[in-house]
Amino acid sequence: MSAAQETERVWAALDGFHIEVPSWGFANTGTRFGKFVQGGAATTIEEKFADAAEVNKLTGASPTVALHVLWDLPGGKADVPVIQALEKKHGVKSGSINPNLFQDLEYKFGSIANPSSEIRANALAHLLDSVEIGRALGSKDVSLWIADGSNYPGTQSIRKRIVWMEEVLGATHAALGEGQRMLIEYKPFEPAFYHTDIADWGMALELARRAGPKAKVLVDTGHHYQGTNIEQIVAWLLHVDQLGGFHFNDRKYADDDLTLGSIDPYQLFRIFHEILNSTKEDQAGIAFMIDQSHNLKGKMEAMVQSVVTAQEIYAKTALVDRARLAELQQACRLVEAEECFRTAFWQDVRPLVREWRKSRGLPVDPLKALTESGYVEKITGERESKNAKSVSSYA
Numbered sequence: 068m069s070a071a072q073e074t075e076r077v078w079a080a081l082d083g084f085h086i087e088v089p090s091w092g093f094a095n096t097g098t099r100f101g102k103f104v105q106g107g108a109a110t111t112i113e114e115k116f117a118d119a120a121e122v123n124k125l126t127g128a129s130p131t132v133a134l135h136v137l138w139d140l141p142g143g144k145a146d147v148p149v150i151q152a153l154e155k156k157h158g159v160k161s162g163s164i165n166p167n168l169f170q171d172l173e174y175k176f177g178s179i180a181n182p183s184s185e186i187r188a189n190a191l192a193h194l195l196d197s198v199e200i201g202r203a204l205g206s207k208d209v210s211l212w213i214a215d216g217s218n219y220p221g222t223q224s225i226r227k228r229i230v231w232m233e234e235v236l237g238a239t240h241a242a243l244g245e246g247q248r249m250l251i252e253y254k255p256f257e258p259a260f261y262h263t264d265i266a267d268w269g270m271a272l273e274l275a276r277r278a279g280p281k282a283k284v285l286v287d288t289g290h291h292y293q294g295t296n297i298e299q300i301v302a303w304l305l306h307v308d309q310l311g312g313f314h315f316n317d318r319k320y321a322d323d324d325l326t327l328g329s330i331d332p333y334q335l336f337r338i339f340h341e342i343l344n345s346t347k348e349d350q351a352g353i354a355f356m357i358d359q360s361h362n363l364k365g366k367m368e369a370m371v372q373s374v375v376t377a378q379e380i381y382a383k384t385a386l387v388d389r390a391r392l393a394e395l396q397q398a399c400r401l402v403e404a405e406e407c408f409r410t411a412f413w414q415d416v417r418p419l420v421r422e423w424r425k426s427r428g429l430p431v432d433p434l435k436a437l438t439e440s441g442y443v444e445k446i447t448g449e450r451e452s453k454n455a456k457s458v459s460s461y462a
């Protein structure tokens with residue numbers, strides 16, 4: 068590939084690349100053992116929007132912010148005008164709407180799979196509110212993570228809980244408006260430690276199919292057992308037209324929510340390759356989102372680092388000579404095929420990405436620009452005393 072072709076490919080890829088940042092990634096979240104409160108963490112929805120806007124200003128790639136209904140719109144639909152005002156003020160839009168069915172004490176034994184029909188009805192009401200909020204904000208996706216499960220064998224009926232979930236998800240789907248979707252996330256364990264009601268992509272896929280055509284599967288990269296071939300799951304979901312989006316993060320052990328690409332950048336490259344190897348239409352239906360929680364790293368720095376890493380790895384992936392690769396695969400020329408694939412991964416695309424940033428009027432080095440802007444000092448000064456008081460609540 069000529070240098071001009073490489074530039075063209077990388078620039079086209081970066082122009083089309085957006086990744087959503089989570090509102091909760093700017094707030095004080097921690098581990099189950101506690102959290103180290105950061106002076107500059109966002110304490111209000113306004114501060115979360117300000118931080119998300121700053122990340123977008125530096126990277127040009129994160130124009131939307133994922134919202135958590137209970138944490139960001141505690142007043143429910145009544146808070147929509149507040150969010151709309153923030154969108155206008157900060158120039159970033161609301162992205163996926165995340166219902167919260169794991170925090171209230173009534174969900175101790177489950178939400179949409181709880182044996183109590185009353186509690187299931189409350190969970191459905193919250194999902195319907197979330198759909199309404201999404202519609203009012205003009206946001207496409209309602210993103211469902213269901214923490215339901217049980218801790219000991221024999222304590223719950225796995226089969227009955229499937230039926231209950233089908234009922235609630237079907238009713239949620241029926242409420243979706245034109246252009247709205249629901250994404251179903253899966254996770255093998257945590258908080259439940261014996262069975263999780265939506266434990267893997269097969270369960271999520273089947274529930275999505277039964278709910279209806281606007282339901283798709285959401286792949287959180289941290290939600291797999293060690294060694295799972297995530298790109299193969301991605302390939303399958305693309306094949307059956309059920310891939311709704313991603314929660315990107317990285318991990319060494321379980322759902323560690325580390326900065327994406329920090330442990331295994333090659334895995335991210337392989338996932339992106341399956342996506343870039345699919346049709347433009349397929350690609351248009353995939354929501355890229357970051358789902359991370361930074362307990363030790365500065366939140367702004369970690370988020371900028373994540374978006375920049377996503378851009379760089381996406382750019383690398385765009386350099387795979389897919390036509391040549393297909394020929395080599397067809398001819399079973401294994402070593403050449405592997406080298407063709409890996410050559411793109413080994414290439415240092417950072418000079419090309421810098422050129423792209425310059426040409427788009429963006430800072431050439433977003434992390435350095437963040438440091439030089441004094442933004443982190445500014446927000447720390449403004450928020451430190453508020454953060455010192457709020458050592459408790461998760462997010």
Ligand code: AOS
Pocket residue numbers: 165212252254287314322358
């Ligand atoms: C939890 O493990 C899931 O990844 C959720 O998607 C996420 O962490 C967040 O809480 C959104 O509810």
Ligand code: ZN
Pocket residue numbers: 212252287314358
């Ligand atoms: Zn997630």
Ligand code: ZN
Pocket residue numbers: 254287289290322358
């Ligand atoms: Zn998770």
Ligand code: ZN
Pocket residue numbers: 287289290316322323324358
């Ligand atoms: Zn995670």
